[in-house]
Amino acid sequence: MTQLDPSSPANPEGHTPPKGGVSFYQAARGWKSWVFTLDHKRIGIMYLASVLVAFLLGGIFALLVRLELLTPGKTIMSAETYNRMFTLHGAVMVFLVIIPSIPASLGNFILPLQLGAKDVAFPRLNLLSYYLYVIGAVFAIYSMITGAVDTGWTFYTPYSALTPNSVISMTLAVFILGFSSIFTGINFIVTIHALRAPGLTFYRLPLFVWALYATALMQVLATPVLGITLLLLIAERVLKVGIFDPAMGGDPVLFQHFFWFYSHPAVYIMIVPGFGVISELIATFCKKPIFGYRAVALSSIGIAIISFLVWGHHMFTSGQSVVASMIFSFLTFLVAIPTAIKAFNWVATMYKGSIWLATPMLYALAFLWVFTIGGLTGLFLSTTATDVHLHDTYFVVAHFHYVMMGGTIFAFFGGLHYWWPKITGRMYNETLGKWSWVVTFIGFNMTFFVQFIMGAKGMPRRYYNYLPEFGPYHSFSTVGSWILGLGFFLTAYCLLSAIWKGKKAGDNPWGGTTLEWHTSSPPPLENFLTEPRVSGGPYDRT
Amino acid sequence: MTSMMAPSHKHGHDEPHVLPVSVYVAVWAALVVLTGITVYVAHFDFGSWNTIIAVLVATTKASLVSLYFMHLRYDNKFNLLILLGSLMLVAIFFYPTLTDLTTRGLIEPIRDLILPNR
Amino acid sequence: MSTHVMAQHHPAEYQPPHHFPSARAEAEASKVGMWLFLATEVLLFAGLFCAYAAYKTLYPEIFKGAHKLLDLKWGAVNTMVLIFSSLTMALAVRAAQLGQRLNTVKFLAITWLCGAAFMGVKYIEYSHKIHVGLVPGQYYDMLGFTREFLEKFPQTPMSEVERLARGAHLFYGVYFLMTGLHGLHVLIGMGAIGWVLVRAMRGAFSPKFYFPVELVGLYWHLVDLIWIYLFPLLYLVG
Numbered sequence: 001m002t003q004l005d006p007s008s009p010a011n012p013e014g015h016t017p018p019k020g021g022v023s024f025y026q027a028a029r030g031w032k033s034w035v036f037t038l039d040h041k042r043i044g045i046m047y048l049a050s051v052l053v054a055f056l057l058g059g060i061f062a063l064l065v066r067l068e069l070l071t072p073g074k075t076i077m078s079a080e081t082y083n084r085m086f087t088l089h090g091a092v093m094v095f096l097v098i099i100p101s102i103p104a105s106l107g108n109f110i111l112p113l114q115l116g117a118k119d120v121a122f123p124r125l126n127l128l129s130y131y132l133y134v135i136g137a138v139f140a141i142y143s144m145i146t147g148a149v150d151t152g153w154t155f156y157t158p159y160s161a162l163t164p165n166s167v168i169s170m171t172l173a174v175f176i177l178g179f180s181s182i183f184t185g186i187n188f189i190v191t192i193h194a195l196r197a198p199g200l201t202f203y204r205l206p207l208f209v210w211a212l213y214a215t216a217l218m219q220v221l222a223t224p225v226l227g228i229t230l231l232l233l234i235a236e237r238v239l240k241v242g243i244f245d246p247a248m249g250g251d252p253v254l255f256q257h258f259f260w261f262y263s264h265p266a267v268y269i270m271i272v273p274g275f276g277v278i279s280e281l282i283a284t285f286c287k288k289p290i291f292g293y294r295a296v297a298l299s300s301i302g303i304a305i306i307s308f309l310v311w312g313h314h315m316f317t318s319g320q321s322v323v324a325s326m327i328f329s330f331l332t333f334l335v336a337i338p339t340a341i342k343a344f345n346w347v348a349t350m351y352k353g354s355i356w357l358a359t360p361m362l363y364a365l366a367f368l369w370v371f372t373i374g375g376l377t378g379l380f381l382s383t384t385a386t387d388v389h390l391h392d393t394y395f396v397v398a399h400f401h402y403v404m405m406g407g408t409i410f411a412f413f414g415g416l417h418y419w420w421p422k423i424t425g426r427m428y429n430e431t432l433g434k435w436s437w438v439v440t441f442i443g444f445n446m447t448f449f450v451q452f453i454m455g456a457k458g459m460p461r462r463y464y465n466y467l468p469e470f471g472p473y474h475s476f477s478t479v480g481s482w483i484l485g486l487g488f489f490l491t492a493y494c495l496l497s498a499i500w501k502g503k504k505a506g507d508n509p510w511g512g513t514t515l516e517w518h519t520s521s522p523p524p525l526e527n528f529l530t531e532p533r534v535s536g537g538p539y540d541r542t
Numbered sequence: 543m544t545s546m547m548a549p550s551h552k553h554g555h556d557e558p559h560v561l562p563v564s565v566y567v568a569v570w571a572a573l574v575v576l577t578g579i580t581v582y583v584a585h586f587d588f589g590s591w592n593t594i595i596a597v598l599v600a601t602t603k604a605s606l607v608s609l610y611f612m613h614l615r616y617d618n619k620f621n622l623l624i625l626l627g628s629l630m631l632v633a634i635f636f637y638p639t640l641t642d643l644t645t646r647g648l649i650e651p652i653r654d655l656i657l658p659n660r
Numbered sequence: 661m662s663t664h665v666m667a668q669h670h671p672a673e674y675q676p677p678h679h680f681p682s683a684r685a686e687a688e689a690s691k692v693g694m695w696l697f698l699a700t701e702v703l704l705f706a707g708l709f710c711a712y713a714a715y716k717t718l719y720p721e722i723f724k725g726a727h728k729l730l731d732l733k734w735g736a737v738n739t740m741v742l743i744f745s746s747l748t749m750a751l752a753v754r755a756a757q758l759g760q761r762l763n764t765v766k767f768l769a770i771t772w773l774c775g776a777a778f779m780g781v782k783y784i785e786y787s788h789k790i791h792v793g794l795v796p797g798q799y800y801d802m803l804g805f806t807r808e809f810l811e812k813f814p815q816t817p818m819s820e821v822e823r824l825a826r827g828a829h830l831f832y833g834v835y836f837l838m839t840g841l842h843g844l845h846v847l848i849g850m851g852a853i854g855w856v857l858v859r860a861m862r863g864a865f866s867p868k869f870y871f872p873v874e875l876v877g878l879y880w881h882l883v884d885l886i887w888i889y890l891f892p893l894l895y896l897v898g
Contacts, residue, residue, distance in 0.1 A: 118679035194689035228707030240798035596892035628699035
């Protein structure tokens with residue numbers, strides 16, 4: 001257990017806290033109790049629901065893209081529709097799903113609990129952040145209805161400044177979503193600084209909190225550059241300013257600098273919260289403190305800092321100067337250091353641990369497997385010479401799906417299963433959970449592993465048609481996508497059915513040590529009936 | 543680092559930290575003088591130093607505003623760290639971007655010398 | 661030297677939201693939040709400054725030539741106005757710290773008027789630029805530029821003016837984007853000042869609870885800080 005102060009009335013034994021509080025669900029009822037709520041737990045749940053709906057939408061786009069690629073040439077849709085489909089898939093998944101997935105939904109719910117706080121520092125800002133997310137989503141949907149975007153989620157100029165499609169509404173959507181992300185980041189940083197329970201020093205924080213802190217730093221410092229980039233793109237379309245238009249003396253590569261100055265840190269905004277979840281899972285299910293706690297904690301901050309130095313590795317073939325490419329290539333290799341620190345420390349924690357292979361732990365193991373593949377193939381791409389060959393091929397697609405989907409989404413699912421009893425008070429069906437994990441894992445690897453091979457053989461990404469020699473790979477990948485879809489469907493059923501059919505979970509079903517397991521499931525309105533006091537590390541067991 | 547990260551619910555010191563009016567007026571006078579200086583030196587052409595001088599004077603003014611008007615000198619040092627951190631990122635943003643713009647085509651002649659068959 | 665001032669009479673003891681241990685903790689946390697927001701503003705403008713630096717690097721002659729058509733006099737006046745408003749804003753925060761309601765209101769009102777004056781001057785500048793066609797991108801008027809330039813600098817050789825006229829739209833693009841975004845921030849700042857002004861008139865603030873004034877002050881100073889860089893870069897060196 002987290003070393004609670006023995007004098008604390010909250011927790012004399014180190015487990016079950018005093019009962020008698022009503023859960024936050026019962027504290028208020030009716031639709032107003034959700035729509036106008038300032039409770040971080042309800043906002044977290046609203047985020048979770050919205051993110052999952054967006055995930056369903058983005059997933060449908062993905063299945064349609066894969067279905068189209070089942071055979072060469074036209075299968076179900078025209079080339080124009082196909083271009084819109086992969087753009088929508090990318091934009092929805094990146095901006096509406098992965099970026100808010102762990103921080104805004106699980107983070108919102110869990111962070112104040114892990115800090116022993118009653119709420120986040122600025123509850124109104126938190127609600128505003130959620131509604132900005134909704135408004136952003138509305139703009140994105142409006143853009144889909146009015147012709148959609150066919151630029152790819154990267155909005156590269158000069159094409160994005162010229163295409164007749166509704167780029168502006170999609171750009172505004174992303175701009176607004178950016179502010180939602182910034183406000184969440186500000187809220188989390190201040191909460192972690194100001195609202196920690198007495199005795200909870202920085203080096204006693206759970207690693208999920210450290211990861212959210214690093215993420216929030218990147219959200220706050222990188223997202224504004226995306227904001228100005230998108231404003232410039234809008235200015236380019238409306239006023240024809242010419243900043244990114246070579247015909248008017250502008251430089252389209254400058255747009256890529258601007259875009260990736262945000263979007264590379266954004267890649268870590270997506271994955272670092274996943275690291276945090278994995279640290280929690282491994283500590284709990286190996287029943288051991290994380291090996292090298294401080295190194296893992298600080299490596300999150302290290303990744304946050306390095307993330308700002310490497311954006312040019314997306315631009316090796318863009319016409320960027322060779323000097324800049326060499327600098328960026330060198331700096332990119334540095335990312336491997338803090339990432340490897342994490343991976344090795346997780347494995348070292350598992351060594352001689354008493355490993356409990358519950359569903360969340362299975363997702364953690366899957367994460368280690370797919371993220372290692374995703375991370376190591378990143379090194380191929382950061383080497384300028386190999387990147388010239390692999391750039392804009394399916395190798396890149398496979399690489400970032402191993403990191404974004406295999407990494408972030410598996411960590412997200414692991415976290416969902418882990419905290420589901422805390423959020424709902426109910427336990428999901430463990431057998432069903434394990435089976436859906438098996439199906440998801442197989443489907444994922446079938447879908448994306450072959451993409452490494454066909455990418456290395458030269459299949460370009462985002463192409464509507466392909467040569468017959470790529471046929472078997474594409475068919476295999478498409479069949480894999482169906483299995484993956486089935487896996488997600490099973491997972492959704494497993495979690496949702498638990499709400500109605502699941503057994504009561506108890507306050508601490510996993511034997512977790514961090515503070516959220518020291519309150520009831522679901523927690524009362526202000527999280528703890530008595531203020532917790534902390535006097536030991538997050539994963540210490542007595 | 544640790545002291546900056548200390549939780550901010552310290553008790554006591556409940557009274558605000560008030561600076562005398564004279565400090566504010568002095569800072570304002572310095573800002574006016576510096577504005578005069580930067581306008582005056584703009585009449586001379588120092589070549590590429592023009593921009594450097596302008597930025598240096600502006601930074602002096604900005605430091606005065608942030609340290610005194612924005613109380614950073616007396617405030618929680620974490621706030622100063624946030625500002626300096628954001629400025630560091632601005633530098634990180636500018637430097638590689640401008641390096642790219644100014645070094646395009648710099649290496650290619652050397653490469654062609656070593657690998658003439660390309 | 662600085663002084664610590666005891667709380668004087670104020671209407672009702674301020675109660676912070678229940679999740680903060682004290683009013684002081686709330687104020688400190690809000691200030692950290694505001695500084696983080698200001699950091700995002702710095703980086704938002706950094707994009708425009710980077711675009712400025714990039715095109716100044718690529719086209720130094722054009723930037724140098726085109727900036728001469730900005731009105732240095734109005735730019736300098738606006739600088740003085742904003743610096744003065746920063747002073748009055750700082751004094752407004754000080755008055756709020758001391759619980760001097762009348763002074764708080766007075767200084768906030770002066771600051772707001774300075775903001776309005778700044779926007780007035782910007783209106784004069786913009787309408788002249790738009791009138792003669794010194795505007796970004798497709799609305800830019802090459803003839804207008806040539807006419808203006810020759811009127812101001814009749815000695816310049818025609819070939820030189822023509823060369824400038826062909827590229828100057830990029831400078832005006834950057835000029836309008838930077839000053840436009842800055843002007844938008846002035847307007848938002850005026851809105852925020854108006855909000856605390858009304859609250860100050862109603863006597864909402866006391867030496868224990870004045871952080872909203874302080875936060876608006878920080879925002880306003882940042883608007884000033886950005887102008888401190890915009891003015892020399894655009895009006896003086898180009």
